Amino acid sequence: MKKVTPISVFACLFISVLLSAISTSAQNIKPDADNAGLTLPTGFAALKVADNVGRTRHIAVNKQGAIYAKLERLDNGKGIVVLKDTDGDGRAETKTSFANYIGTGIAIKGNYLYAASNKEVFKYALNENGDIVDENAAATIVTGLIDKGQHNSKSITLDNAGNIYVNIGAPSNACQEKDRTKGSMGMMPCPILDSAGGIWQFKVDQFNQSYANGVRYATGLRNVVGLDWNNQLNQLFVTQHGRDMLNNLYPEIYDTTLSAELPSETMYAINKGDNAGWPYVYYDHSKGKKMMAPEYGGDGKKTVEDKFINPAMAFPAHMAPNGLLFYTGNQFPARYKNGAFIAFHGSWNRSPLPQEGYYVVFVPYENGKPTGKWEVFANGFSGKTVVKNPRDAQHRPCGLAEGPDGSLYVSDDVKGTIYRIMYQK
């Protein structure tokens, strides 16, 4: 019999601790038999972490794997739901809620949770278990942002230098004198851009900041809902909802098919001071050009070559990119690392053509640049082969988050289903 050294005993203990941790990781979690109704690439599986959570917009996952979901409609008077898997089966056993405001944006950075209403951004301290220290001790870091109903959701992300980025959507389609009205010209310059239609930067450690304290970090962005700080490139990326109703407003230039396919939905790599050109231009992915908007003298042919930034990636029109996430985990195969996932909420203004979107897309990156090709990663949220009318969609993907084990979480703001997507060899 070999002599058992204290070191080998220690090593055995260490290994068994490791094993117990692994036992609750994605490899051993049983997915739903139907993969939660989703169609996924080979090797991936999915389950419903929770159902009927409320209208969950964006989500954040802490280091312990608990999910914080921001609701756009109060549920029992509360606007943030906390979901915990207490037995390691991947499904949430406990659901608690707090905060008395609705909204979209939510993020965790360091030991703080940040959450946005449609006008403000709040900050909560987290303890060593990733729990909120005091639900009633929300610090208001940003206040007084524009909320006029249209495009009022505020999305947030944080960099590594103490800044938070907030989207302020333009309460307008194309900055016409009369919104969405045929024959009404675009205002020049567009006055909306002073306080909306861009990304504003604020400090995470200052309170009650508003326009006077913030920096208009990027402008000419009609309505950004997905935004994420890319830690590999140390750069802000955003996804914009392009303008609507080209056919209704300019039927002599755009027929219903062109209007369904234009303009592109766009993803931008943002540097401080960038201008993406809304409302003066829109992007046409079939031409690979920035086009002059008809409200500002465009005729469907006039391009704008300079002045405004080009998108890093363009997608078919109206699909509504609501969630953006750069994947940093090791669970998925290597090609997914540092690539972008985008949750497309799904279109409404492509009729009479069928609607499009209602899925999660993957954009592969190589050497810090998108390869130019995107692919549908997770489909089937709507429960329909073809969505003719938006109300037929059973679920609509909205928010994305990465778990500590590299699982991808997706929220749905119709029924409040939280999906977990895992790679299982």
Add this chain to the structure above:
Amino acid sequence: MQRIILAVVVGMISFSAVTAQTNNKLVAASIARGKTVYLQRCMVCHQADGGGVPKLNAPLDASTAVNGSDISKLVKYIVKGLNDRIEIDGEFYANAMPAADDLKDQQIADVLTFIRSNWSNKAGPVTLTQVKQIRSKLK
């Protein structure tokens, strides 16, 4: 005398049957014209199934506002548009509705008649006279 009464009654019945028939034809024609207006001006937002877009554009199908007896609001929305976030049947809708004040009174009557009788809606037709009356008060 009895014969005369009978003849009058029969005559009245057949007359009202004819007017009902004519009326049905008029309503059917109004619905057909209204559909054209709907496809061109309304469908992009309110959708082919009248279901609208959750949280953005209000549904017209099965809507209490659309099916109600008070049509003055409906005429006003079409003529004046709507810029405020609106609550209908407990839901809020965020998008602005453009004013369609270029539509003629007859077109407004037609499109409302189409909307109120289409999908699961079973409300009565809207007449040119009603639209004229409501619209004159709006100006």
